[in-house]
Amino acid sequence: MVRRLLEGVGVAPLTPMNDEGSCVDYGAIKAYVDFLSNKGVDGMFVLGxxxxxxxxxxxxxKxxxxxxxxxxxxxMTVVSHCGAAVFEDIIELLVHSRNSGADAAAVVSPFFFNHKQEELFWFYDKIAxxxxxxxxxxxxxxxxxKxxxxxxVIARLHEKHKNIVGLKDSSGDFVNSTSVIQTLPSTFNxxxxxxxxxxxxxxxxxxxxxSGPGAVFPEFFVKVRDAVREGNIGKAFEDQKSLTRLTMALGNGANIPYMKHVLERRGLEMGGVKTPLKNLTDAEIELLDNNLVAVMHKIGIDF
Known part of the structure; x- marks a missing residue:
């Protein structure tokens, strides 16, 4: 069952669109995928x-x-995000992902309603x-x-369903991440x-x-990965400092229109963002660019 799973530098690629953000620019996808692969990225978490x-x-x-x-x-490993508000849509997307050749898929926890942990268990139990x-x-x-x-719940699900192979933890809680690592088997991804x-x-x-910012500037993520693999922990943490400065200048992954703008500056066609997100004004872009350029100069890179 298991194909390839995520390891090393996984990125959450942005989706190219037309300038208004009203539709996907399908023709711009190939150049972007080539860019990520050439930079040393290991895997893509598509449509997250x-x-x-x-x-x-x-x-x-689809x-x-x-x-x-x-x-x-x-x-690269391809994981398709299939989360949606309608349960039947999730299953339809999962079946499509499997049949299209994705290595794996991910489903975000339910949103809008507040749920008890037992409801979350039931949700993933039915999906699996x-x-x-x-x-x-x-x-x-x-x-x-929320x-x-x-x-x-993660441990119970993995014990019951061997096709629940991993967790993408974007909680921002280091204790939570390490708790999962220490509680689940070492094979859990x-x-x-x-x-x-x-x-x-x-x-x-x-x-x-x-990482979202990793889909814009993969370079320092690759440096950190390589340093850890080589056992050079000191270098890994030095490169981590540069990585953190850079991702914070990009809005820590939360400013999608700005990340698209920066990818445009890197020579890729990204276009606008889908409603209800809104494209940035020229004044907003200038302010963000000034900060980013200053950070890039400090850490020694250019577009």
Missing amino acids: TTGEGTSLSLKER KTLELFIEANEGR EAVDDFPLYIYNIPSLT NPVSVE TVVGCDAAFASVLIAGAKGCV
Whole structure:
């Protein structure tokens, strides 16, 4: 059942759109995938938060994933985010992801309603049963869903369903991430969405990261990964300092329109953002650019 799972530098690619953000620019996907692969990225978490996945129609999500997989040509691990507000849509997206050749899929915890932990267990239990031949990640991002998935529930789910193979933990809580790593078997694929903790969680036993800013500037993520793998912990933490400065200048992954703007400056077509997100004004861009350029100069890189 298991194909490839996320490890090392995983990124959450942005989804190219037209300038108004009204539709996906499918023709711009290949150049972006080539860019990420050439920079040394190990895996892509397609159509997640940074990819505006929940803002797209099912038809758009399916075609976008298909083109990311086609452009990838097997170079990087591909995990498809299939979270949605409607349960039946989640299952439809999961079946499509499996049939399209994604290595695995992820589902964010339910949002809008507040849920008890037993309801979250039931939610993932039913999903795992519906696609029991396909590797699944639990996606924990309580800052957006208001529904954190507890370590106990994750452990119960993994024990019951061997196709629940990992967790994307974007809680920003280092204790929570390490608790999952220490509680679950070493084969469980924990990846962390907190850029500032990347070096620390790798050393603590995480398999890798999934980063939005990493999909804009993968270079320092690659440096941290390589230093940890080589056992050069001092260098890893020095590179981590630069990585953290850079990701904070990008809005710590929360400013999607600005990350698209920076990718445009790096020579890629990204366009606008999907409603209800809003494109930045020229004044906002200038202010952010001034800060980013100053940080880039300090750490010794250019666009």
